[in-house]
Amino acid sequence: MMTDADIRSDRTAPPHAADGLGLDLSGEIAALFDRFDRLRSGPAAEALADLREIQVATLAALRRAEPLDRLPPDLSPEDEADYLLLARSPLFDPRWYLETNADVAADGGDPTLHYLRYGWREGRQPGPGFDGLAYLVANADVARAELNPLVHYHRYGMAAQRPLAPRPALERTPSRFVQSADPLCIVADLRSRDEFLAFQAVCPIAFSDEAEQLVLDHVKLHGTQTDFSGHLGPEHTVVIGTDLREHLISAGMTSRGRAVCDALLATMRLAGLSDDSARIYGHEAITGFAKQIRGRFIRFLGTEYGPTAEDQRRLFPILHNDVCSSRFEDDVFDATFSCDVLEHVSDIDAALRETARTLAPGGTFIATFPFDYNVAAGWRFAEIRDGELVHLLDKPIYHGNPMNPEGGSLVFEIPGWDIIGRARAAGFSDAAMRFVCDQKKGIVASPESGASRPRGVFLLVCTK
Numbered sequence: 001m002m003t004d005a006d007i008r009s010d011r012t013a014p015p016h017a018a019d020g021l022g023l024d025l026s027g028e029i030a031a032l033f034d035r036f037d038r039l040r041s042g043p044a045a046e047a048l049a050d051l052r053e054i055q056v057a058t059l060a061a062l063r064r065a066e067p068l069d070r071l072p073p074d075l076s077p078e079d080e081a082d083y084l085l086l087a088r089s090p091l092f093d094p095r096w097y098l099e100t101n102a103d104v105a106a107d108g109g110d111p112t113l114h115y116l117r118y119g120w121r122e123g124r125q126p127g128p129g130f131d132g133l134a135y136l137v138a139n140a141d142v143a144r145a146e147l148n149p150l151v152h153y154h155r156y157g158m159a160a161q162r163p164l165a166p167r168p169a170l171e172r173t174p175s176r177f178v179q180s181a182d183p184l185c186i187v188a189d190l191r192s193r194d195e196f197l198a199f200q201a202v203c204p205i206a207f208s209d210e211a212e213q214l215v216l217d218h219v220k221l222h223g224t225q226t227d228f229s230g231h232l233g234p235e236h237t238v239v240i241g242t243d244l245r246e247h248l249i250s251a252g253m254t255s256r257g258r259a260v261c262d263a264l265l266a267t268m269r270l271a272g273l274s275d276d277s278a279r280i281y282g283h284e285a286i287t288g289f290a291k292q293i294r295g296r297f298i299r300f301l302g303t304e305y306g307p308t309a310e311d312q313r314r315l316f317p318i319l320h321n322d323v324c325s326s327r328f329e330d331d332v333f334d335a336t337f338s339c340d341v342l343e344h345v346s347d348i349d350a351a352l353r354e355t356a357r358t359l360a361p362g363g364t365f366i367a368t369f370p371f372d373y374n375v376a377a378g379w380r381f382a383e384i385r386d387g388e389l390v391h392l393l394d395k396p397i398y399h400g401n402p403m404n405p406e407g408g409s410l411v412f413e414i415p416g417w418d419i420i421g422r423a424r425a426a427g428f429s430d431a432a433m434r435f436v437c438d439q440k441k442g443i444v445a446s447p448e449s450g451a452s453r454p455r456g457v458f459l460l461v462c463t464k
Contacts (some may be wrong), residue, residue: 047121072113082151086112086126088152093127100125120148127336134165161222165214184214184439186456189432193376193417198455199435200452211437212244215444224442228261228296237442245445245457255443256368257289259436260337261458264293267335267364281328281358283338285318293337324350331360338367342394344383344399344409349422356427356464365423365462370414370432373454378416419460428462 071080076166085091094112098105101124104114115124122134132149136142138164142152153162163183186206190196205211223233232251241247248255268278276298284290285302294300303321306312312320321327323338324347336355345351355365372378382391398408415422423431436443437456447453 051293056310072110082148083112083116086116087152087156089150091127091130091150096127096233116148126150138163138165158221164217184211184437186437188435189433190435191420206437206456207452207454212444212446215437215439215442216244218439219248219442224258226258226441227260228265243446246429248442248444250254250442252288253292255445256339256457258441259443259459260339260366262441263366263459264335264337271334271362273334279332279334281333281336283323283341288337306377325353326354326358328358330357333359333363335364337368340368342367342369343411343413348415349426352423352426359464362464365464367460371458372414372416373458375416377418379414380412382410382412397451423460423462428464431460431462434459434461
């Protein structure tokens with residue numbers, strides 16, 4: 001029997017390079033150890049203690065590429081394979097199963113075996129990350145065949161990208177808001193705060209934890225599938241923080257970036273422009289995002305802002321451009337994009353006018369920026385008065401700046417819904433804040449506060 005010292009040693013040991021699998025499960029082992037420590041004095045402590053030993057030993061064996069040797073007796077070969085699949089599944093949580101099913105814990109039974117033989121038929125769930133009933137409802141053939149939903153998902157459903165749940169009930173949602181829901185895909189072009197509130201009322205799933213979790217689970221299991229990049233498997237996906245707008249990364253691109261790229265590509269296709277003919281301008285040139293755009297569109301031109309002559313010399317041959325007073329002629333671009341730049345310019349209205357001026361008739365402007373969807377008018381934090389910078393806050397706000405990583409870039413303004421009218425006043429025939437939450441594309445956000453919490457990315461989309 002493994003002692004606490006053995007387990008502590010095993011969970012802190014470095015991964016074995018010679019195990020042939022490249023598995024590093026030390027984090028999982030440590031997490032299990034901590035979880036069972038907390039449960040040691042809880043209900044059904046004896047059963048949980050046994051389970052603790054089984055699970056830690058199982059993970060340790062997996063980590064060393066050793067066979068699992070703690071199988072229950074009297075298992076058929078078929079049940080043995082299914083048992084091992086469930087024991088290794090990240091979606092089966094034995095602790096949660098015992099806590100949720102007190103009768104199983106009281107009997108001191110093996111939760112994996114119970115779910116395999118009885119639990120799924122009784123409508124019990126294997127863990128908080130997988131809804132077996134929803135999977136059976138969404139996949140009627142699996143239910144008709146009376147197959148264990150989690151076993152089926154791991155063996156067949158994951159590779160076939162079977163739905164994890166039925167489609168959200170979005171039939172009542174006006175078509176001007178939602179374009180598709182197969183799987184979860186919500187696109188809403190909103191032109192006022194009143195439309196935003198109406199959208200919130202008729203499409204509550206867009207403001208729910210469920211939407212966020214659906215996207216996150218799908219991306220972790222299947223990767224992303226965008227029009228711009230095609231399919232990128234889960235091995236290319238990583239979550240590096242809690243702000244999924246910025247921290248859900250697939251092959252170097254954020255949720256925000258994926259939304260911009262697909263909106264940009266759709267605009268070009270609607271205009272009948274090819275990748276080689278589209279004239280695209282971006283308010284960035286040295287970022288990883290700009291490099292991906294440059295790799296797709298050969299006529300892409302990106303610029304950076306150099307506030308001093310010395311900065312501009314260091315930039316060369318990258319062009320310097322002040323988006324509030326553009327160096328470019330009228331009607332020269334088919335599309336312009338701006339990713340989290342407008343909040344840093346001293347005069348957004350001037351930037352919008354210059355963008356409209358330099359776009360060809362019918363051209364499109366796509367922009368992201370920190371957006372306060374709860375207010376009609378936004379917030380100003382700094383401004384230029386008589387050529388002098390004036391801070392309107394005691395503590396100025398700075399965001400990241402690839403041109404100045406150490407100092408960052410000052411935030412002048414966070415727009416609200418008035419940005420729509422300001423864009424029209426600047427010369428655009430139409431403007432909307434486009435909300436996008438897309439399970440397949442991995443486009444999602446996780447705002448931390450506010451009267452509402454929309455789980456999608458906002459884009460300003462303007463047509464000249």
